Amino acid sequence: MSKPVEHFAAPGFPAVKVTQAPNIPQGLVTISALDEEGIISNPGGAALVRVNRGPAQVLVTTYSLPNDTTEIPDVQVARLSGPVIRPAEEGASSDIAGGDAPHPGAQNMPEISAHIRSQGDVTGSFGNWVGEPGSKQWIEGFGLSPKKDVAPEDIEYQAMLGKGWLSPWVEGGTFCGSRGMALPILGLRVRLKNAAAENFAVMVEAYFVDGSQVERTNADAVISAESHAALEAFKLDIVPLKSASKGASPAAGRGRKKTA
Structure with missing residues (x-):
């Protein structure tokens, strides 16, 4: 109407x-x-x-407005979670991937890929930041494809789409979230499986647009801000499980405001 x-x-x-x-x-x-x-x-x-x-x-x-000749905005409906939804054709303005099938060429994909507001698609690697802390530019979706220690099929992850709302688990080599729809993700969850889970752990550090920062020794939990602010940047590391245990700190897993 x-x-x-x-x-x-x-x-x-x-x-x-x-x-x-x-x-x-x-x-x-x-x-x-x-x-x-x-x-x-x-x-x-x-x-x-x-x-x-x-x-x-x-x-x-x-x-x-009365007598306004401006064209009414088009409304595009896209499903973010549920049954598998294939990504849009390459070159399309938006992709929806609440559970895309694993990419057959996962080994050829960058270790980390993400879609960031006003920047578009960016790539990164484990141990380095994806997104810029303090930029206020939120992340809309991401994908992981480890190149060493852990195979893509041994890692899975979720995007926090809304308060109390997580996307389905997806396997390495799969994009999770959305592209070009101005929908920020509010956090992420990453875990290892199979033999990798017995030998390695995922360590994560994340910043959010409200300035809060969260660190966890093992990311098998939802990483999000207490305010449910949009995710701005994150850094993931895959480390030997024994090293992760030794490196644990009392502050791990608690959100806090970053300092200049």
């Missing part, structure tokens, strides 16, 4: 708002947007809709 709006100033319109449809039981659908009012007005804006149990309906309303 579409409604003319007379009492708003022109900037920011036309706009779109996603709400729960009338007569839908409370708790069936959770909707969150980057704007506190739930308005999607800027190019690339997005809203996150979680259906806790289905079927369920949402209401998408477009708002415009």
Whole structure:
């Protein structure tokens, strides 16, 4: 549906708002947007809709000014979790990967890849930062493909898509999250499996856009800020399990504000 709006100033319109449809039981659908009012007005804006149990309906309303000839924004719907969803064709403006199939050429992929707001796709390696602490540019998705000690099939990970909402586990060589939809991930979870889990541990350090920092000796837990701020940068290390145990500190696993 579409409604003319007379009492708003022109900037920011036309706009779109996603709400729960009338007569839908409370708790069936959770909707969150980057704007506190739930308005999607800027190019690339997005809203996150979680259906806790289905079927369920949402209401998408477009708002415009009287006599405004500006084209109403297109609405693209993409699924972030659930059954396997193949990535968009190469070169497309957005990719959705809440559980893409493992890439057949995982060994040829960079150790770490990520999609960062306003920067696009970036690559990195274990032991180095992906994203820039303090940049306020959030990460939308990432993929891992270790090159030594641990094989891609021996690592799996999740993206925190919203408060209390994790993507499905995906295997090394798989992109997890989204691309080009302005949807930040709020954290991540990484763990090893098979024989790798008996010999190695994943150590992680992460920064968030609110300035908080989290470190863990072993990342087999959700790494997120207490405020649920968007993930800004992270660094992963794969170390021998005995070294990880010796290097554990009382502060490991607790969030804290970074210092200059």
